[in-house]
Amino acid sequence: MTRAAEHEQTHEREYDVVVLGAGPVGENVVDRVRAAGLSAAVVESELVGGECSYWACMPSKALLRPAIVRSEARRVAGLRAHAYGPLDAQEVLAHRDEVVGNWQDDGQVSWVRSTGADLYRGQGRLHGPRRVTVEGAEGDRHVLTARHAVAVCTGSRAVLPPLPGLTGARPWTSREATSSERVPRRLVVVGGGVVGAEMATAWQALGAHVTMLIRGDRLLPRMEPFAGEHVAAALTERGADIRTGVSVSAVVRDGSAGPVTVVLDGGDHVEGDEVLFATGRRPRTEDIGLETVGLEPGSWLAVDDSLRVDGFDWLYAVGDVNHRALLTHQGKYQARIAGAAIAARATEKADDAVAWGPHRATADHAAVPQVVFTDxxxxxxxxxxxxxxxxxxxxxxxxxxxxxxxxxxxxxxxxxxxxxxxxxxxxxxxxxxxxxxxxxxxxxxxxxxxxxxxxxxxxxxxxxxxxxxxxxxxxxxxxxxxxxxxxxxx
Structure with missing residues (x-):
């Protein structure tokens, strides 16, 4: 048999639980079901460790920490005079690279395997009830059958609005904003939510001149008004230009490496060297076979408090994909609940009726915590x-x-x-x-x-x-x- 023919073979295997997505949420589902003695497989199409580890929580906080420490040192007697020099941008970026393991996932892979779960690399898709197919990068194909549950933990990705010229302008999303290898001289940030506020803080501290364009009337609109007011005041004092009540109508890039022009409704415009669109998220569910079980591809997945998808007794959606709370720590909390519920149902011991019980994610409704790491x-x-x-x-x-x-x-x-x-x-x-x-x-x-x-x-x-x-x-x-x-x- 030739090597190509070997790769074309289909391999079938049965597990108690199959998890789509090996980010922090998927990892925690695997950890809980394995601790309960269930067999598990986890499927990942990118880096094991997910968005948070490589393009969100970890790199963004590595960029923000020097900015915050310097700012606080400027307000401490005995340090003030020594804290007004520029940050060493290259050292900060190098440390960011170290924090994300230089975008290598060896450590995360070792951890998953240490749980006793099997890891499959490739695009995982539902193929009818309780079945997942995995198409590997080299043409290998696996069919995984779940005795008890399939958990969708594929997360979310940044949304880019359908604006004239935007695709050709090569805009930043949260991924580019946390992984850039250079500091832009001028950065335009479209959006006033958490990603926009944090990245404006980080890149301003590293030397960029920041302009923020916000459709609404304030920064951090999901929090109490005074929170955004304090953050906006600090950014403005450090030289940021924050404009509220504005909408973008087009984006134009001058050549392959030239400046970018952001055109506003009414004809005004703003120029920058890079433009970051921090304008929302959508679920990564467009290519995971939802249509094979009667669900809409690309949709958010509605769940009950045990994270089971409405209308199913075997399908779970955990983390960003259910749109309850798009936060890593909340997704990990949901994963612990879902893992416990799956394990209990496997032995017919689940109790869905008790609020704040081990199988209900009650905190999603009453006590979601969030820190915005601005200054x-x-x-x-x-x-x-x-x-x-x-x-x-x-x-x-x-x-x-x-x-x-x-x-x-x-x-x-x-x-x-x-x-x-x-x-x-x-x-x-x-x-x-x-x-x-x-x-x-x-x-x-x-x-x-x-x-x-x-x-x-x-x-x-x-x-x-x-x-x-x-x-x-x-x-x-x-x-x-x-x-x-x-x-x-x-």
Whole structure:
């Protein structure tokens, strides 16, 4: 038999669970089902470790960390005079490359194999109920049958709007923004969400002049308004040009390596050396065989709280593909829930009825945490004031200027920040909290515990914050609530 004929052979194998996608979400599903004693296969068409490891969370934070440290050093006595030089851009980029393993996935592959799961490289597609075909790069074909479950963990990708000239202009998406090997002299950022704000912060600190074009009226529109206001003010103070209420009508690139012109509605334009479109995500489900089980290719997959796709008893959709919370840590949480549910159902032990139980991703609705690693940082968990009111809760928002907290003044001279706690007046529990300011990302988990645990305000009084830390913000918020400060919601 020739080598080509060997590659054309079809190999069939049966597993308890087959996972499409070996990013952090798929890895966690595999980890949980293997820990429960189930056999598992995982299929990956790109790098094992996924978007977060190579083009999102890890490289972006490697780019942002030097910017944040330098900024904070400028507000510390004894360091200020030594922190005004430029960042060593090449050293920062080299460290970014190291963090992502130079886009090699050997370590991640070793970890997957250490769980006892089998890894298949290639394009995986559903081929009817409980069956997945894998087309390898060298023509090999595998057919994998799942006894209990197939989990779709293929994530999402950046959306580019259908604008005249955009394809030829070679725009950046989040992938190019986190992997570029050079600092553009001028960067135009289209979009005011998390990716836009973080990449504007990083590349501005590395020496680019940043112009942000935002369709809406503010930065970070999914958070409390004051969060985006603080971040926008800091970017502007450092030289960024932030324009709100504008729409892009076309993009033109001058030659193969020339400048790019972003044309706005009304005829105005902005020039840059690169343009980043941070304008949303879509699911990576267009080529995974959804049509073979009656689902629409390219669609988000609706699921129940155990992450099982509506209308199926064997198909799960975990992470970005279900559109519940497009965050790596939340996808990993869903993966732990889904893995536990799959394993329990394999032995007929699942209990779907218990909120906050081991087989229900209740936090997706009530306590999703997020940190935006801008300078200053912004962080939130649970419901904003507007979301709580829209949901029909009788609430009070309690606000705090963080400059009044002793630990903030010690953390940085001239500290600026703000905190808000949203309280359910009927149950006297915290529904949500938002913080903005230097170093506040590490405050978020205490808020997440309070929201997730539905800790009564009366009990929170006994959670004593250490002095002098920024965590004393919790004491000041509770005092303001006791004294009746803040506005009651409807």
């Amino acid at each position: 200053p940082e912004a962080a939130a968990v649970g419901l904003s004031l507007a979301e709580a009111e829209a949901a029909g809760h009788r609430v009070r928002a309690v606000d705090l200027d963080l400059r009044g907290v002793a630990g903030a003044g010690l953390y940085a001279q001239g500290y600026r920040g703000h905190a808000r706690m949203v309280v359910d007046l009927d149950r006297e529990v915290v529904l949500g909290a938002t913080f903005v300011g230097p170093g506040i990302g590490e405050l978020l988990h205490s808020a997440t515990v309070a929201v997730t645990g539905e800790v009564p305000i009366a009990r929170l009084w006994h959670a004593v914050p250490a002095y002098p830390t920024i965590s004393e913000a919790w004491l000041r918020l509770l005092e303001a609530y006791r004294d009746g400060d803040g506005a009651d919601g409807s």
